[in-house]
Amino acid sequence: MHRVLVANRGEIALRVIRACRELELETVAVYSSADETALHVRKADAAICIGKPAARQSYLNHDALIDAARRSGADAVHPGYGFLSENAEFARRCEAEGLVWVGPSAAAIEKMGDKAAARRLAEAAEVPVVPGTHGTVTPEQAVSAGVRIGYPVMIKAAGGGGGRGIRVAHGAEELEGGAQQAAREAEAAFGNRALYLERLIEAPRHVEVQVLADGHGNAIHLYERECSLQRRRQKLLEESPSPALEPSTRAAMAASAVRLAEAAGYVNAGTVEFLLDDAGGFYFIEMNTRIQVEHPVTEMITGVDLVKEQLVIAAGEPMTIAQADVSQRGAAIEFRITAENPDADFQPSPGRIDGLELPGGPGVRVDTALYDGYSVPPFYDSLVAKLIVWGRDRAEAIARGRRALEEFVIGGIHTTVPFHRRMLADDGFCRGEYHTDYLAMSA
Amino acid sequence: MSDKTIKAPLPGTFYRRADPGADPFVSEGDSVQAGDVVGLVEIMKSFHEVKADAGGVVERFLVENEDTVEAGQDLAVLGD
Numbered sequence: 001m002h003r004v005l006v007a008n009r010g011e012i013a014l015r016v017i018r019a020c021r022e023l024e025l026e027t028v029a030v031y032s033s034a035d036e037t038a039l040h041v042r043k044a045d046a047a048i049c050i051g052k053p054a055a056r057q058s059y060l061n062h063d064a065l066i067d068a069a070r071r072s073g074a075d076a077v078h079p080g081y082g083f084l085s086e087n088a089e090f091a092r093r094c095e096a097e098g099l100v101w102v103g104p105s106a107a108a109i110e111k112m113g114d115k116a117a118a119r120r121l122a123e124a125a126e127v128p129v130v131p132g133t134h135g136t137v138t139p140e141q142a143v144s145a146g147v148r149i150g151y152p153v154m155i156k157a158a159g160g161g162g163g164r165g166i167r168v169a170h171g172a173e174e175l176e177g178g179a180q181q182a183a184r185e186a187e188a189a190f191g192n193r194a195l196y197l198e199r200l201i202e203a204p205r206h207v208e209v210q211v212l213a214d215g216h217g218n219a220i221h222l223y224e225r226e227c228s229l230q231r232r233r234q235k236l237l238e239e240s241p242s243p244a245l246e247p248s249t250r251a252a253m254a255a256s257a258v259r260l261a262e263a264a265g266y267v268n269a270g271t272v273e274f275l276l277d278d279a280g281g282f283y284f285i286e287m288n289t290r291i292q293v294e295h296p297v298t299e300m301i302t303g304v305d306l307v308k309e310q311l312v313i314a315a316g317e318p319m320t321i322a323q324a325d326v327s328q329r330g331a332a333i334e335f336r337i338t339a340e341n342p343d344a345d346f347q348p349s350p351g352r353i354d355g356l357e358l359p360g361g362p363g364v365r366v367d368t369a370l371y372d373g374y375s376v377p378p379f380y381d382s383l384v385a386k387l388i389v390w391g392r393d394r395a396e397a398i399a400r401g402r403r404a405l406e407e408f409v410i411g412g413i414h415t416t417v418p419f420h421r422r423m424l425a426d427d428g429f430c431r432g433e434y435h436t437d438y439l440a441m442s443a
Numbered sequence: 444m445s446d447k448t449i450k451a452p453l454p455g456t457f458y459r460r461a462d463p464g465a466d467p468f469v470s471e472g473d474s475v476q477a478g479d480v481v482g483l484v485e486i487m488k489s490f491h492e493v494k495a496d497a498g499g500v501v502e503r504f505l506v507e508n509e510d511t512v513e514a515g516q517d518l519a520v521l522g523d
Contacts, residue, residue: 348489
């Protein structure tokens, strides 16, 4: 492996280029015609235009990317996050073309992309999943199933989908009546009265565990990331350690994530996502088979460069660290800065940057592809910068976050910097008391 | 008489259909009322409706489906 094609744009393309450079790997950037002036194009050793602005005609175009790899002599492809990073077909195509895919195998992407298969795998590996019925039940069977699952329980029609016809029961009586009614409605709507039951985790936290596994039988975790601060299911900031995890829960969750990676025969970096309830119960929801936006949080508390480990693992070498080398040191918070107006319902705000002052100093990291005078195009994700702060403890990280957000100036467009300043003045956040519905409930 | 136009509310990619398999929101020659949806603009992975701000007959589109548009750009000519 000598030359890596970076099949992405923006800050993550730059992040991958930096990791490659430290490993003395050459880099090839790709760009759409809307990204001719983008920073990742200038920072790579070579750059190839792969098509028109619309992602489908450039960053998602398999043929154009494979052709760019061929023409540039690249022997590996790093997909970053988003775009084709979890596209098993493209991963398989790269493998077939003799290109090293810097990520898990196409088979592993497929296995984890199939939610039912991933759940079965988790159960087999003794990883807790959200309690529910195995298959469907009749309304008459529902009450005994409800006792086993635990309340509150969601009643879902087997023929439904997209949240249609979901009812919630808080006890046996509600479940009996609700199941009968749900079955009648389901029969009328879908011609199928079969039901599923699943425990409703109320106001859950979203906590995920970073794992790394190599092709030499080593699989480790790098602790958790707390990702509960969300707006419409989009993460706004992430932190580690999670303020909600007891040490014993943390250890059990991390061990579960490693067991799942091992059971899946998973190789490369991945993230195992869990819901956490207020009693400390945790439940597997899915595995993300890519590097994640919020990976720097883990890098700040462990000192491990996850993208370099991805490259080392993809090259077929053992990862450079063992579990015993990984400790959770201090506290880190990542703020996602997007080109959106937090005072106008987060309306997108692309355009020319007029005045850019990045924060710095102790414990501050900024991952961005912005520069003064750059025009943020309207065609892609609104993420324009990630501010990551580290402190010896959460209080110091918050103080650094406040200070860095005060320093941060992005002129010319609206960004979510003011939103994050407000979050760090929010008592609930500062006490670490928040969950995935926190913003919706406080709005 | 005329010519009113329907303008792009935001920059991005213009679509005449809700999804690739669907019929266009409106075709040339169709009558529209103020507030009718005539297309979508995709900006930063979110979709925003383009609405006629006056009634009339859609005489012709000035951009193709999936064209890149600027904020305020004329998308279609509206006749009486």
